[in-house]
Amino acid sequence: MNPPVPSPAVSLIDVLVVGAGPAGLTTALGLTRAGIKVRIVDIRAQRVLAGHADGVLPRTIEILDSYGISNELLRKGHYVNAFSNYNHDPPTGGIKVGIVSFYYLRYAGKFPAITEPTARYKHAVTHHQGFIEGLFLSGLKDAGVLVERPCEPVSLELSSNEDELKDPTSYPVKITLEHHSAAPGMHSSETVCARFLVGADGAHSWVRRTLGIPMEGDSTDRVWGAIDFTPLLSSNFPDWRNVATVNAADGGLMIIPREDNKVRLYIELSNVNEFEHDERGRLDTSTITADKLLDIARHVLKPYTLETTLDKVEWWTVYVVGQRVAARFCDQGRAFITGDACHTHSPKGGQGMNASVNDGHNLAWKLAYVVKGWSPMALLDTYEAERRTFAQELIAFDKWFAEGFSAKARAKLVEDGSDVVLPGPLEAFGTFSGLTTGLGIQYAPSIITSQVSHAANGVKTEISPFTLTVGKRVPPYAFVRVADCRPINLQDALPSDGLTKLIVFAGPLTSLEEKNRLVEVERALRNILDAFGADRFLLLVILSVISDDMNYMDVPVGLRKDWTSVLVDAVSAFSKDSGGAYTAFGVPAAGQLVVVRPDGYIGTIVELSEMQRLGEYLRGWML
Amino acid sequence: MNPPVPSPAVSLIDVLVVGAGPAGLTTALGLTRAGIKVRIVDIRAQRVLAGHADGVLPRTIEILDSYGISNELLRKGHYVNAFSNYNHDPPTGGIKVGIVSFYYLRYAGKFPAITEPTARYKHAVTHHQGFIEGLFLSGLKDAGVLVERPCEPVSLELSSNEDELKDPTSYPVKITLEHHSAAPGMHSSETVCARFLVGADGAHSWVRRTLGIPMEGDSTDRVWGAIDFTPLLSSNFPDWRNVATVNAADGGLMIIPREDNKVRLYIELSNVNEFEHDERGRLDTSTITADKLLDIARHVLKPYTLETTLDKVEWWTVYVVGQRVAARFCDQGRAFITGDACHTHSPKGGQGMNASVNDGHNLAWKLAYVVKGWSPMALLDTYEAERRTFAQELIAFDKWFAEGFSAKARAKLVEDGSDVVLPGPLEAFGTFSGLTTGLGIQYAPSIITSQVSHAANGVKTEISPFTLTVGKRVPPYAFVRVADCRPINLQDALPSDGLTKLIVFAGPLTSLEEKNRLVEVERALRNILDAFGADRFLLLVILSVISDDMNYMDVPVGLRKDWTSVLVDAVSAFSKDSGGAYTAFGVPAAGQLVVVRPDGYIGTIVELSEMQRLGEYLRGWML
Structure with a gap:
């Protein structure tokens, strides 16, 4: 053409x-x-x-x-380390003057924002x-x-x-x-x-x-305002620097701490009576101003104070939540x-x-x-196939998450005189942690994400959260780079450079026999890679152990690009955090080959003894 | 004027x-x-x-x-994680043909470059x-x-x-x-x-x-060449990526790994016979070229190979070592x-x-x-007073360090058929570790570095390498920042901004009594600081523990600049590395005030109950 x-x-x-x-x-x-x-x-x-x-x-x-x-x-x-929670205080905990109850917010504790055990970053930014x-x-x-x-x-x-x-x-x-x-x-x-x-x-x-x-999907009837501003130091609300959900008696908001002392607020507007509604019953957003958004937030935050001035408002908007794919x-x-x-x-x-x-x-x-x-x-x-499925899961999460903010849910809390510490939205974050952090995503089987090896299947029982799993991202893990004794996180050895990564978990290198075994692996691998073009792949060798009389040059040159290509899974004087990866990853002592897609997700896993499976897998999606 | x-x-x-x-x-x-x-x-x-x-x-x-x-x-x-060592192999380990012995280098192991327990960075760069x-x-x-x-x-x-x-x-x-x-x-x-x-x-x-x-001091008779180059991958010397000392039978060199695969070599020239010497017996450096430096290095490195080309040489020089202050x-x-x-x-x-x-x-x-x-x-x-003393210690180290490279020392090793793994230069690095890493420097008593408090003296037994010591730098240590639950290294809270830092180790904050005690500390401190000008100081509060119903706003406003100023010494869900600082630092449970000079060295330590000592100390060098 x-x-x-x-x-x-x-x-x-x-x-x-x-x-x-x-x-x-x-x-x-x-x-x-x-x-x-x-x-x-x-x-x-x-x-x-x-x-x-x-x-x-x-x-x-x-x-x-x-x-x-x-x-x-x-x-x-700004690092988000904690989720903090403020609930409407039930009447028994508030002040009652005559027949009027004054409802107050009550701090209900905080907990870590990121609890996924494989998280390299234990925080959002x-x-x-x-x-x-x-x-x-x-x-x-x-x-x-x-x-x-x-x-x-x-x-x-x-x-x-x-x-x-x-x-x-x-x-x-x-x-x-x-x-x-x-x-x-x-x-x-x-x-x-x-x-x-x-x-x-x-x-x-x-x-x-x-x-x-x-x-496909619908818009909801939930209207929210969002506003970015810098609180004055005189504000006495003590939790601007954590993600905080505030469930008051007649309103709700969510606080997102931001760079340079700024704060983002999401403020529920659906139930605010003072705004006009149009003939279809929808809230008329045209009368909303930054000042009004802040006033609503001040009301929700009582007895805490939010002090700021309009020149410290950087941005604001109002939106109707839609949930569509x-x-x-x-x-x-x-x-x-x-x-x-x-x-x-x-x-x-x-x-x-x-x-x-x-x-x-x-x-x-x-x-x-x-x-x-x-x-x-x-x-x-x-x-x-991969991303539309994810988007649909996201909508499911969003519905659950939004539910926790609804007036109905809040009313029920008050009615029950509930002492619940983790209401809906936070529960949702917990339940959907793998999704919301992005760390739990597992792409479904396809030509690129495929368990071609029965043997490799066999050992893939999830023995730890770090178990290498087809369709999931390669988790972070510390190794020692043999040539310079530097602790290296495995993820840092897998750059987004468009290459398919072949991680050769090569077992031990402590004897001439083991060295010769690597030569065999090299030969088998080269036959396959040369058929596709070796320039499409980046090889990485991870030894389980290396003896003091061996060095990275004892790994066959066909298995390494340069001195940076050989890592070892060992606790050593050079890295207190490394060691134990073969066990945590579920890699057998004799080794295994893990194929990593260019986006960092595991494509397949094959035993070193059945290298032909690698060829089968690659023929499924490579020319 | x-x-x-x-x-x-x-x-x-x-x-x-x-x-x-x-x-x-x-x-x-x-x-x-x-x-x-x-x-x-x-x-x-x-x-x-x-x-x-x-x-x-x-x-x-x-x-x-x-x-x-x-x-x-x-x-x-490039991170220098390891020191590696190659020694001349004694004749028994070499090959003897007739009466001629062929000496070879022998790899003699590697060990961590930085062993100081308080090192924040366990490597040089x-x-x-x-x-x-x-x-x-x-x-x-x-x-x-x-x-x-x-x-x-x-x-x-x-x-x-x-x-x-x-x-x-x-x-x-x-x-x-x-x-x-x-x-x-x-x-x-x-x-x-x-x-x-x-x-x-x-x-x-x-x-x-x-x-x-x-x-003051002398030049030595030791002449060295230095050269920066990139070795070809075909070089089979396996240790370009670590600092390596090579002590051959008739020469010595030191390898420094560098950025972008480059290598710096220091090559001993004093004993090289092929160079001319002038009438005063000094080596004539005018005939030395990059090529000759590489040739000498190749000779020393045998049986390993050093392959490169002259266009991969970036820089070189020759110098006579002087040791002067x-x-x-x-x-x-x-x-x-x-x-x-x-x-x-x-x-x-x-x-x-x-x-x-x-x-x-x-x-x-x-x-x-x-x-x-x-x-x-x-x-x-x-x-x-502080820096000339350091320079003199440096010369003392340099003499010892250089000694390990001398032909005499090497000859003795050969003569003894020694199996020494750590020859002179590396022993010197070990012995002078506090000096060479810079981490062990302790400035002598002076107007700015002064133990004014007998009580504070009393507890300053060195119970850990992290013990806060007048004249030494503030060691790194992880705390949790109260406002945002973020793990913070203490050193990062002490920027080089020209301000004198006052670290108030304030003890626990779990009751109204303890809160009131902090108000007293604030009052005593303010009286002194206002006399000098509060704008000269940055205050930091480190609590030993804070209860869940307290937050950073319960620390008196006079003790904190903003939400970043309050840390807590606790193992928590938010930081696995923190906790135990009061003990490791040797700070009593009731607290202590540590004054840190603008350059990060501890100026003095006083008990919270004898704040007048702070005034005495500051009057010693502030107007």
Whole structure:
């Protein structure tokens, strides 16, 4: 298939990303790191400067780590370590004057925000969305990719020619872009022909609407306000620096601590009587102001005080909670939607931006493999299969989570004179911890996530939370790097570089026999990898033990890229935290081969003695 | 005293720093962070781009941390975790053919580079000097301070007027600067009048020579080569990534692993016969080339191979080891010298740059306090007292360290058929560990480092390596911050901001009585601090325990700057590493007040019940 002949205003690109929010930026960075040419455009003249999403959850931090861009976030963000809870005090605990009861909030304890045992980060990190976009923008800039903005897509044609659609080298996506601030002499209108299109243009996605993909689900009747402000030191509420849920008698709010002493409040508005409702019974949001939001919050927080001034309000909004998922995440195998374009839900669960980053992270490497001709188009089907399922689970969580804030639930607490310490929303966080932290995600069996080995299946009883499990992410674990005795976290040895990782758990290296056994492993592995192209893989060797007379050079050169490729699972003078990984991971003493997808999820596990299973697995999705 | 009337080419400055190497940059950054106006000039047109110093030791990393500039170093530097050792194999272990013995190197094990129990960093970090200078340059740039270069000082006058010298507000230093690349219309020559001068202009210091300060000590007869290169992967020497000492039969070298796969070698040249010696018996270094240095290294490393090419050599030099200390570090209380200008020794101990940073860190806050009028001129005397003593200890270490490399010592090993695993240089590192890591430094008693309290003395038996000790640095320790449940390392709560820190170990906060006791502490402390000016101090409260019904707001507002100021010494759900500090630090359960100098060293310790001792201590060096 010949590419179209470019005219001055027609250009070709492998992947065009529309929308430079977290979903689009992650997709673009992932593609760039895998060596794919990408363009990314955004209709906004500049990135978000305040407000919007603000919580980065543990799995998302791990992903930012894998791109090497988490650093500034970890330095400058606020760490959410605890969930704190304030309940309406039942009358017996309040003050009764005559027949009037004064209800007060009562502090009901705090507990760790992140309880997943495999969490590398035992906290979430908050910072405003624009800062987080900045992390990706820096990463893209380092690779010479700049967001083109303000740039508006105005027309989109997707070829209906079956042959063209089936040919991954064709350019079936034709999109017209209006560059609103084009430099003199440049076309202000441009037609781009792309092999693939990614619509990451938000909840009101132009790409989704143009492709005619419907959203499924409903809006709720719950209306919330969100406001970012800095409390004065004179405020006597003592819990601005933790995530706190406040369930008062006649209102509720949630506190999110933020960078630079800022605070985000989510304030329930549905039950506030003073606002107008329209003829359909819906709250008229036009009369709401920042001042009113703060007044409602002050009322809910009594007897504690919230003191601030309007010039310390950075951003605010009012929204109706919708809970919807797009019917499809893909059109014709060529146009994809990601992030808010695919799923909308309550922001309070802190999931929006995190789901978006995970969408982009999941899609990017798959697009890269198809563009490079490494994988068939069928690989792309796994994007919707994996991420739409996740989005639906997210909506289920959101419904449960939101329930805990409902007036009905609160009324029941009061009625019961309940002493409940963990009401609905926090229970929901606990129950859905694997989902909300992102750490428990397990992608379902597919061509890329497949238990090909019965032997490897056999040992995969979950003996610890760290047990290596097909479909789950590789957990963090400390090893000692043999060449320089440096403690290395396994996740840091698995960068998001577009390569498939082969972790050879090679057993012990303490004798010539064991050294020769590694030579056999090398031979078996090389035969398979050479068939696909060794440049698609990064090998890592993890020894269970190495004797003092051996060094990393005793590992066959075909199993290591350089001196950084050999780790050992040992407690040693050089690392007090390492050791015990073979046991915790459920890896047999004789070793095992773990295939890690480019996004850090385990693709399959095979015994070293049945290397042909690796070939079977790879033939399932590689060319 | 009136300042001189400035002419267009005469300017006034509080502190002029001559030399923008590590010593000068640290001094300038320390002054800037304390709010002092500083200028820094350097004769070189740009910062060092390769070679020179390259090892950052644990205490120096802590200092970089305290300025918030360690981040990039920790990300990009190479971590030295292990010392590895190769010895000449005695004949019995070698091969004997007829009467000829073939000597081989034998790997003699490795051990942790840093064994100090209080080390926050269990490793050194290497990166070339220019990179480390860049950390400081970024910090200075953030504060609007740029190094003026190339700029040459050409004349220096220091007033001999006693009254002027005694008046800290006078400008007794008059120095003429030649700006070699002055912009058009700017004076290329400038006279600067400064209140204080800092000469940080290296081993051949113009400032030191102009002030007529002699160096004391000798040059040795030991000649060394140093070379930075990247070994090819085909080199089979297995220990490029650790610090390794190699003691061969007829030569010695030391390997320093560096960033980006680079390696620094220090190669002993004194015994190499092929080089010419001059009429005084000294080695003629003019015939030495990079190629020859590598050849000698290859010879020493046999049977291992060192493969590289000349284009992979980044930098090299040859030097005669000198071991000298300046007779004085200060002239008239107004002109100071720091870094290499004060002390020269073998670079192999990795001390030069580290001593320089510590010099600057020690001097900066003292100059700042005098310039601000917070302290008398006498405070400045402590710079020479503290840092010259350290320099002399460094020379003692250097002599012992260098001894281990001598041909005589090696010959004896061979003669004895010794099986010694740790020869001289490594023993020296072990013995001088407190000195070489910088972690064991204890400044001698003085006006700023003073055991004023007998009671506090009484409990200061060293019950753990973490025992708080007057004159030593505050060790790292994990606490939980009360407001946000975040694990906080105590060192991170003590930034290098020019303030004196008062750590109130306040005991428990679990009852109204204990809360009232804190109010009494607040009252006693405030009386004293207000007398000096509360803006000179940063208060930190460390509770031994806090009950669940108390929060940070129950600590009196006069004891805390904001929500970040209250920590608790507890093992909790929020931090597995914290707890036990009161015991480890030797702080009594009822509490204690620890005064920390702005450079992180403990100034004094008093009981909460004898707060008047604090006043006595502060009157000793504050106005």
